[in-house]
Amino acid sequence: MKIVEPLIFEYSKPGRRAHDLPELDVPRKGTENLLGSEWLRDKPAELPEVAKVDLVRHFVKLSQMNHGVDVGFYPLGSCTMKYNPKINENVSRLSGFSDLHPYQPEETVQGALELMYRLEQYLKEIGALARVSMQPVAGAHGELTGLFIIQAYHRKRGEHRTKVIIPDSAHGTNPASATIGGCSVVEVKSDERGGVDLESLESVLDDDVSCLMLTNPNTLGLFDENMHRVAEMVHEAGGLVYYDGANANAIMGVARPGETGFDVVHYNLHKTFATPHGGGGPGSGPVGVVEELVPFLPVPLVDYDGEKYFLKYDLPHSIGRMRSFYGNFLVAVKAYAYIRTMGGEGLLQVSKDAVLSANYLMKKLKDYYDLPFDRFCMHEFVLSGSRQKRQNDVRALDIAKRLLDHGIHPPTIYFPLIVDECLMVEPTETESLETLDEFVRVMVEIAREAEKEPEVLKEAPHRTPVGRLDEATAARKPNLRWKREDQE
Numbered sequence: 001m002k003i004v005e006p007l008i009f010e011y012s013k014p015g016r017r018a019h020d021l022p023e024l025d026v027p028r029k030g031t032e033n034l035l036g037s038e039w040l041r042d043k044p045a046e047l048p049e050v051a052k053v054d055l056v057r058h059f060v061k062l063s064q065m066n067h068g069v070d071v072g073f074y075p076l077g078s079c080t081m082k083y084n085p086k087i088n089e090n091v092s093r094l095s096g097f098s099d100l101h102p103y104q105p106e107e108t109v110q111g112a113l114e115l116m117y118r119l120e121q122y123l124k125e126i127g128a129l130a131r132v133s134m135q136p137v138a139g140a141h142g143e144l145t146g147l148f149i150i151q152a153y154h155r156k157r158g159e160h161r162t163k164v165i166i167p168d169s170a171h172g173t174n175p176a177s178a179t180i181g182g183c184s185v186v187e188v189k190s191d192e193r194g195g196v197d198l199e200s201l202e203s204v205l206d207d208d209v210s211c212l213m214l215t216n217p218n219t220l221g222l223f224d225e226n227m228h229r230v231a232e233m234v235h236e237a238g239g240l241v242y243y244d245g246a247n248a249n250a251i252m253g254v255a256r257p258g259e260t261g262f263d264v265v266h267y268n269l270h271k272t273f274a275t276p277h278g279g280g281g282p283g284s285g286p287v288g289v290v291e292e293l294v295p296f297l298p299v300p301l302v303d304y305d306g307e308k309y310f311l312k313y314d315l316p317h318s319i320g321r322m323r324s325f326y327g328n329f330l331v332a333v334k335a336y337a338y339i340r341t342m343g344g345e346g347l348l349q350v351s352k353d354a355v356l357s358a359n360y361l362m363k364k365l366k367d368y369y370d371l372p373f374d375r376f377c378m379h380e381f382v383l384s385g386s387r388q389k390r391q392n393d394v395r396a397l398d399i400a401k402r403l404l405d406h407g408i409h410p411p412t413i414y415f416p417l418i419v420d421e422c423l424m425v426e427p428t429e430t431e432s433l434e435t436l437d438e439f440v441r442v443m444v445e446i447a448r449e450a451e452k453e454p455e456v457l458k459e460a461p462h463r464t465p466v467g468r469l470d471e472a473t474a475a476r477k478p479n480l481r482w483k484r485e486d487q488e
């Protein structure tokens with residue numbers, strides 16, 4: 001493992017300072033006693049002592065050791081790592097938004113309320129939904145919220161339903177949310193075209209079904225051709241249909257979940273609507289519903305009475321709060337700025353371009369890697385490294401690591417679980433043809449290496465600051481503490 005940048009402590013030289021403050025001109029005497037001597041250190045804290053220039057260089061170098069959307073191509077399937085226009089950041093930092101206090105009186109935050117109200121109108125329009133709550137702060141949080149709404153709806157009708165049906169291609173958060181929501185998960189198979197297998201669905205439908213959770217296009221990047229029938233079957237059994245909208249980047253302005261049979265929808269503002277994400281946040285997963293489910297939404301909602309905007313708490317069957325205050329408000333600001341700068345036509349173009357880019361790459365790569373579902377894809381597609389594994393025991397992980405040597409973030413390789421050695425590629429709409437072609441060139445070169453020099457792949461990456469990690473140990477037992485040599 002080669003770490004190229006020393007720790008900040010290793011730059012330390014006694015007496016060096018990154019600041020230049022004037023001499024203290026008030027008496028220091030007596031301050032010790034304010035705290036009481038038992039709270040004072042015996043000796044000064046051992047902080048690094050460095051000059052400002054070294055400090056700045058150190059942290060800038062560290063920031064360059066990571067890959068990010070602003071550094072290079074990031075085709076991480078299912079995550080929609082598109083370029084995030086910087087104007088969104090500027091807007092969200094306007095003091096009128098960023099300096100608000102959540103307890104300010106309503107009449108002093110009319111602008112913020114108006115923004116939330118307007119964003120809701122857009123999200124309603126995009127999804128054909130009756131109302132949308134901004135409270136959930138992640139996709140998974142939206143799923144849990146949606147599930148609570150669905151459960152409350154069934155309870156209200158005097159029914160107790162506990163089964164959540166989830167396709168075998170689903171994102172891992174779907175079964176996790178269902179389980180945390182107190183339901184049991186029943187898996188349905190995918191058919192040979194990658195959609196929900198109707199027979200498999202039929203066989204699990206009964207009066208214990210709470211809902212079906214589905215993302216469409218699914219994590220294979222495929223639009224479910226039987227969507228209307230699937231929704232109809234679940235509805236006939238008395239269940240509801242939940243739309244995991246994390247893949248909405250493929251369908252904006254083309255298909256509206258509220259019109260394809262879905263009852264509850266979450267969006268990932270941090271994916272589809274251009275907020276930087278990764279590393280755990282901040283996210284936003286607004287949940288929208290059809291008319292019949294509005295009474296169950298979390299409170300407060302934002303309403304307008306013709307004169308002023310206000311927080312509405314009186315929803316008869318509300319599931320209550322899912323989050324303190326109003327969700328990740330500044331993410332909503334960024335999403336609003338994005339939607340306004342794109343406009344309706346722009347959002348449609350986003351989806352068309354995202355789908356075009358993915359099909360372009362799929363077509364160019366399918367001779368070099370296996371393509372288990374060979375049909376037009378939506379905004380992403382899933383290759384398989386089976387051939388490479390069979391030939392030379394090169395795994396999808398090796399291919400992923402080798403991409404890092406070329407300054408490209410790898411595709412998703414841990415799901416969908418139904419594809420052996422999967423490589424889920426999502427180029428997004430924001431990459432140029434040249435970048436896509438460069439990715440093709442690199443992937444073709446890696447396929448050749450897999451045949452001719454598999455050792456190179458097995459030891460990749462070779463050019464990154466840190467080589468191949470034991471990822472399980474790094475995640476489970478991270479060692480993040482620096483100890484001086486004379487410390488335990």
Ligand SMILES: *Cc1c(COP(=O)(O)O)cnc(C)c1O
Nearest residue numbers: 078138139140171173215246283
């Ligand atoms: C990202 C994603 C989620 C979860 O969203 P988070 O904001 O990460 O919780 C759910 N489903 C799909 C298909 C996703 O891609």
